[in-house]
Amino acid sequence: MTSPKNPVGAHVPVAGGLATGGLKYAAEIGAEAVQVFVANPRGWALPEGRPAEDAALRDRTDVPVYVHAPYLVNFGSPSEDTLARSLATVRHSLTRGRAVGALGVVVHTGSAVGRPYDDAMAQIHEHVLPLLEEIPEDGPDLLLEPMAGQGAMLCAKVQDLGPFFDRLEHHPKLGVCFDTCHAFAAGHDLAAPGGVKETLDALVATVGEGRLKLVHANDSKDPCASAKDRHENIGAGRIGEPPFADLFRHPAAAGVPFIIETPGRAPEPHAKDITTLKRLRDRI
Template sequence: MTTQKKSPIGAHVPVAGGLGTGGLKYAAEIGAEAVQVFVSNPRGWAQAAGKPAEDARLREGGLPVYVHAPYLVNFGSPNPETLAKSLESVTHALARGREIGALGVVVHTGSAVTQSYELAMAQIHETLLPVLAGLPDDAPSLLLEPMAGQGAMLCATVDQLGPYFDALEHHPKLGVCLDTCHAFAAGHDLAADKGVEECLDLLVATVGEGRLRLVHANDSMDVCGSKKDRHENIGKGHIGAEAFGRLLGHPSVAGVPFIIETPGRSAEPHKADVEELKRLRDQD
């Protein structure tokens, strides 16, 4: 019997004091085995240049690193300015990710807003595919993160990743970041007996094996199907600890890092969440 490769357990870390210095210090405080960072203001369009010494420190820190693109990015927007800024922002995040040795850049799948779904997907094909096509071999993957399902979201349930992957021609640099809170809010009942298996099996059937590259491990303040994106600490919400144990044991997540984005303004709750996920991962 072969033992499944264990998933590193980590967190989105604050980078006060420097991307490498501050990020790795916080990671050590909470016992993180992987980190996710912002490389620019997550709520703005300004693109920050890196500091080579900090980039090197993070790159050489020994932990898998991921970048989260700014929240404003929306490839489905009918607004030409928003679309242009979204493409610039993600191109910058991919370039910075390459400089810090990141494995992936997480981006929200976006909304059609006021235009049709079909026009939004055609726009993604025309504008985002060239960005992927221009990436060097050592660039990070672009990881699509489905949303909670509010409004005209282009992708919420995992089967909706299919048309998105089709629009981007299943580019080899394309992957998925599954947020457990988003999936639960969108209607995947991860707390049900077979809920985790059904969700992950459908994900693999939709986009293929090996495309799940990251998990955002967040419990949910709200019930399944709520379409509300409100994260809760592991085991304290409606998903529950048992579901995360099943998630960590599923073959499709073997070795895939888990990153918490759970509530807390200090290290203590994040350390507790990391420890709980490690406990669930390591149980017999």
């Protein structure tokens, strides 16, 4: 099977098993790539995998797979317990990601939680760099996902990725997951003429070429610079359809999978979002 130039897929539910449930839903909505949780996204439990399910997902080489780490992870936390749990959780996601053949593990960039920024970033250097060194050559990349700008977030604008890459010594297993809703909420006006080009140009200037590994394609319920992380279906929010076409056109996104995390629990809205993105992609 010939892979599309930008596989378009979705975060999929895994009830019934990663492969059984996830791939079935992916087929229903026309997804060409999938993102999954391998643990409770709002908990610290580290479940074991099911070898047969893992192998079934790993063997589907025509479907790029990504893992999203749980939301509680915060490498910048002043709490020793939260830091220890965060490191253990991401190690688990990386190990499970390798078992299912994932290309990347997405992790939120975290918050200083009231402590000085430099202290949080020093902690990231001390603890996350060794974690990166543990990833085998054939293991998934660790993909940093900037946030929407709320609270004491360590990274929201794409330029904020610079200190992360510097402190993590531009490790070869380090990449970026670019979330369109987060970027818009943080103040990158993707809906403005030239906004997508300006933003992705800044991303490349900050972290270098080839570091963008995944796009979370989400419209936004709220206006630019709202600092509100509320996703909307493609074309139904404040970003609109045309900027997603601009994303497909940008050289930094060449070959990069697009994953939707849009509202809706039934297949129909997700299938529609994927169809919309494919239409925009195929017109390029």
